[in-house]
Amino acid sequence: MKQRFASRRCVGDEYSADYHRQLIENVPGDCVLSVMQDQMHWLCELASSISTEQVDRIHSPYGWTIRQVFEHCANAERVSGYRILRFAAGDPTPLPGWDENAYADSRFGLGNFSHLITELGDLRKANLMLLKRLSPLAWDRRGTADGQQLTTRALAWIAAGHLQHHLEIVEKRCGVMVPRHSNRGE
Numbered sequence: 063m064k065q066r067f068a069s070r071r072c073v074g075d076e077y078s079a080d081y082h083r084q085l086i087e088n089v090p091g092d093c094v095l096s097v098m099q100d101q102m103h104w105l106c107e108l109a110s111s112i113s114t115e116q117v118d119r120i121h122s123p124y125g126w127t128i129r130q131v132f133e134h135c136a137n138a139e140r141v142s143g144y145r146i147l148r149f150a151a152g153d154p155t156p157l158p159g160w161d162e163n164a165y166a167d168s169r170f171g172l173g174n175f176s177h178l179i180t181e182l183g184d185l186r187k188a189n190l191m192l193l194k195r196l197s198p199l200a201w202d203r204r205g206t207a208d209g210q211q212l213t214t215r216a217l218a219w220i221a222a223g224h225l226q227h228h229l230e231i232v233e234k235r236c237g238v239m240v241p242r243h244s245n246r247g248e
Contacts, residue, residue: 085223159208
């Protein structure tokens with residue numbers, strides 16, 4: 063039987079880019095709200111496991127520091143929230159892409175690492191609160207971002223997949239493995 067709840071796993075016609083498919087397919091679970099909530103615990107546990115020496119060091123073969131990775135995740139979470147808001151509202155205005163390298167290279171995010179983690183967590187909480195108040199119809203609405211047609215649901219799954227992707231890389235780079243909550247949506 064096909065799942066009927068709004069936050070269910072999206073299907074292939076809700077997005078078109080291969081990189082979106084990869085992000086979405088790597089996320090476990092059937093409810094993106096549960097996944098995104100669980101990722102907040104993962105984020106906090108992982109950030110508290112990273113040493114001060116690891117935060118601003120570049121770990122080859124990567125070109126960003128751990129701090130820049132988390133800055134990138136915060137920026138992506140902010141962009142995702144804006145896109146979710148616009149798509150859910152039915153705004154037909156095509157949205158441009160964004161250059162994550164320009165944001166990471168700007169180094170405007172230098173400062174207290176724990177404040178950066180708090181900011182990322184607050185952005186995720188805000189996006190979760192937005193998603194939880196959407197009508198089922200709003201999850202199915204489509205919009206265009208970076209030339210790609212997507213549903214609101216796909217944007218939420220992509221946001222979850224994006225953060226998961228980077229948290230896994232940080233774990234690998236820092237030699238840390240944080241136990242994950244099982245997704246309540248499975």
